[in-house]
């Protein structure tokens with residue numbers, strides 16, 4: 001059925017993956033006029049199977065968001081457009097959002113734009129990302145249990161991942177790709193748990209179609225490895241939040257309170273862009289709260 005909404009919307013959701021679609025469901029069920037703008041580039045696109053989200057364990061990432069979109073669009077006040085928001089500004093009545101070809105207005109904005117991983121200059125890492133080079137033991141660790149596993153990280157981060165992964169495999173080594181930044185106590189802990197530390201620079205991840213088989217170091221040494229955990233630096237996927245004046249935390253996430261409100265009245269943030277707990281379950285949960293709270297703010301303004 002053709003939808004026939006016109007500006008202004010009650011809420012524009014920028015980002016139509018797990019967090020954004022979850023927000024849209026809460027709003028659609030409250031009869032809010034909602035526009036979802038999505039550029040179609042979720043962070044987990046390359047991973048073959050998504051895990052640890054109850055009811056959808058092991059499904060393809062796009063299958064999960066496909067079901068979500070189908071369910072959300074059953075609510076007749078919700079509209080979805082495959083376009084990227086490129087400009088946002090605050091107005092007297094709310095917000096204007098511009099894509100490459102159109103302009104839309106809304107009383108509230110929900111930012112569900114995710115984050116973008118920044119890959120270091122290591123051959124093969126990008127190709128393996130989400131397949132055998134992974135960020136989270138809960139998402140993919142079980143599939144690599146008891147296998148030869150590397151951790152590419154330093155200091156506290158490396159120790160944190162090592163503790164979690166040790167429970168999944170005994171065949172573990174840490175590649176710090178430069179100075180390890182471990183304290184004496186941390187080195188003792190790793191040694192007590194039989195986890196060797198290699199400080200040489202990593203030059204290449206050996207793989208076939210994203211499936212790791214080894215790690216090459218710049219000094220010529222090579223180590224067979226089936227899986228590699230690493231924590232990549234990131235930046236916000238979209239600069240729309242910055243244009244609206246939303247603050248970032250020290251970790252680079254959007255600052256949002258327990259109700260997903262940012263420092264800008266009427267702007268909410270949810271999912272990876274506002275949380276270091278990077279998972280589909282967390283994005284869905286935060287999106288649900290953001291949708292409910294945007295609705296609550298709309299109610300409070302008129303009731």
Ligand SMILES: Cc1cc2nc3c(=O)[nH]c(=O)nc-3n(C[C@H](O)[C@H](O)[C@H](O)COP(=O)(O)OP(=O)(O)OC[C@H]3O[C@@H](n4cnc5c(N)ncnc54)[C@H](O)[C@@H]3O)c2cc1C
Nearest residue numbers: 015017019039040041043044051085114130271272279280
């Ligand atoms: C490789 C990998 C594998 C993962 N595997 C798992 C797993 O197995 N299980 C699990 O629970 N979690 C997993 N995660 C984490 C999970 O994918 C994320 O936590 C989740 O995708 C976050 O959802 P989100 O909606 O916040 O962001 P995303 O899913 O990244 O979606 C953001 C959306 O916003 C859109 N967007 C951005 N800017 C704009 C703009 N300006 N205009 C319009 N649209 C825009 C993007 O195109 C994208 O569609 C994985 C992550 C990665 C990187």
